[in-house]
Amino acid sequence: MLCEGFSNLGWPIAKPEASMFIWSRIPDHYDTSEQFAMDLVTQAGVIVTPGSAFGPSGEGYVRFALVQDKETLQQAILSVDNSGMLREKTTNL
Incomplete structure (x- = not known):
């Protein structure tokens, strides 16, 4: 669920076979x-x-x-989406 949720936001995260950890590359603009x-x-x-x-x-x-319940993970996805931090940073000229 977490991998799919973040992937849907434009932060592709590969789903591991079996693990309590997920590793993900940081967005390119960081x-x-x-x-x-x-x-x-x-x-x-x-x-x-x-x-x-x-x-x-x-x-x-x-x-x-991956130590939180489903509702907490869903809230994390929503919070990251609402923060806008996955979108490329742009500068105003």
Whole structure:
């Protein structure tokens, strides 16, 4: 459900075969996994672990722990959508 929900928002996340964790590449308009993770918390109230916490190979990814109930995961998808943070950042000239 989480992978499908975020994929429908334009953030494609591959569905794992069997795991309590989901790894996803950060959106292209973010430079670091830490910045994206911080924005998820401050703008959408969603907590993930930045991939950089697992070493240099994790940079560019975030990890979700699938430990919440269905309703909470649905709310996370809605909160991220409402935050607008998945849309490309643009500059006004």
